[in-house]
Amino acid sequence: MQYQDRIYLDHNSTTELNSELLARLGEVKSFFANPSSQHSSGKMAKKWSEENINEIYKAFHCKPNDFEFLLHSGTSEASNTFLNLGAKDCLFYFASDHSCITQVASLLKTKGRKAIELPLNTDGHFNEDDIISIIQSEKGEGKNWLTFTWVNNETGVVWPLKLARTIKDKTGCSIFVDATQAIGKVPDAFELDTSLDCYSWSSHKFGAFKGSGFSFYKSELTTQPLILGGDQQGLRSGTLNTSGLWSTALALIDIKKSYPYKDILDLKNKIVKLVTANSSFEYIQNESCNTICLIHKSKKADLLLIHFDQHGLDVGSGSACSSGSLTAPKSLVAMGLNEKASRSIRISLAKSNLVQEKELIKRLSKVCEKL
Known part of the structure; x- marks a missing residue:
């Protein structure tokens, strides 16, 4: 791609x-x-x-x-x-x-x-x-x-x-x-x-x-x-x-x-609904308009990243400033989610994703089918 x-x-x-x-x-x-x-x-x-x-x-x-x-x-x-x-x-x-x-x-x-x-x-x-x-x-x-x-x-x-x-x-x-x-x-x-x-x-x-x-x-x-x-x-x-x-x-x-916070939040909610409909994923509740932290029931983050990457989706894992490292997100560990932390990925949205919504939902649906 x-x-x-x-x-x-x-x-x-x-x-x-x-x-x-x-x-x-x-x-x-x-x-x-x-x-x-x-x-x-x-x-x-x-x-x-x-x-x-x-x-x-x-x-x-x-x-x-x-x-x-x-x-x-x-x-x-x-x-x-x-x-x-x-x-x-x-x-x-x-x-x-x-x-x-x-x-x-x-x-x-x-x-x-x-x-x-x-x-x-x-x-x-x-x-x-x-x-x-x-x-x-x-x-x-x-x-x-x-x-x-x-x-x-x-x-x-x-x-x-x-x-x-x-x-x-x-x-x-x-x-x-x-x-x-x-x-x-x-x-x-x-x-x-x-x-x-x-x-x-x-x-x-x-x-x-x-x-x-x-x-x-x-x-x-x-x-x-x-x-x-x-x-x-x-x-x-x-x-x-x-x-x-x-x-x-x-x-x-x-x-x-001018920044479309509400539109980004609406897109976030659509993604959360789509992904969590697949019982393999758990969503970490949060108050931001753009961040979706997901935990898979069995697959490690490195394997999840490969699946998303193969479908042309660039997602993160771990600290947002050290995404080259696959260490477990320290925030999830601090929240007591030690074992789950290594199975987490992060989707974080911005204004540019709004025009990509249709294709984004299509690709996410395919990823969820495989996972």
Whole structure:
């Protein structure tokens, strides 16, 4: 099957480039200069970058006095900057967090610092009172961090930001919101709680260039630069990625203007109904509009991926950012589904799948017949 005939269903891993961005790629040529340079081209690039940062603030209804802005390579870098270098007393985290967080927690432990894994319920949510009680009994006197995954990349489970606000109010913990999977997955992805301390995104998750991402963070947070050098952003050295910043702003503006969340949810529900009609599959309930986590009653993920692939369907398994690995999804293991986790796959939808609905349903029907 030719590449162009395949149907891509792994949008939690990465998305295709935004169509508006593709149509305007030529604009990048006008602002290629280093924005730290003092000549006119550099000053133009700096002005252009500042305008794009302002557009990102506007997309989230925020202002510079709400948060500082940090352009980086994605949430993996952000978690190392704020949690590894910024955690002074204790890091509270969940086993369902992305590996860029759980591995930071493991690193902190090897340094003799305190990192505590918090319990998860079998539905992927948590007991608010239990979490508050654990934090209150274990936190240090200084800086304590709690990681909060807004939308889980493996299961699609959504944690409302109001829960993070409640925990912060009752424990005094600083909150690191992993917002990587929110845009394009939940309709309120642009509605931030500005009382929370840090948000982070990876731009390739919503149609911008790979290798770019950004964080909003409170100015009073104390941490150290992960990358040293020219001090371009204070908290991060390195020539500002102007094209990555531009692509991020443009993709956000386009999604904010119009995105078919309801249509994607309708397609998701049709797929769930079709696949679960085959008693071989179990669906993990979740609140996102696009994510379908399925568990087969007997076949391992590697065999399932082959069946889908042979029918021109690109689906995922395991963490959305390490889809080259067939390790069991850590979120399912954290939910107590240890044995089932190795038999799971993930379908994650986006706008582009809507025009493919008829062919997608046809191919899925054939896969279900074989499985």
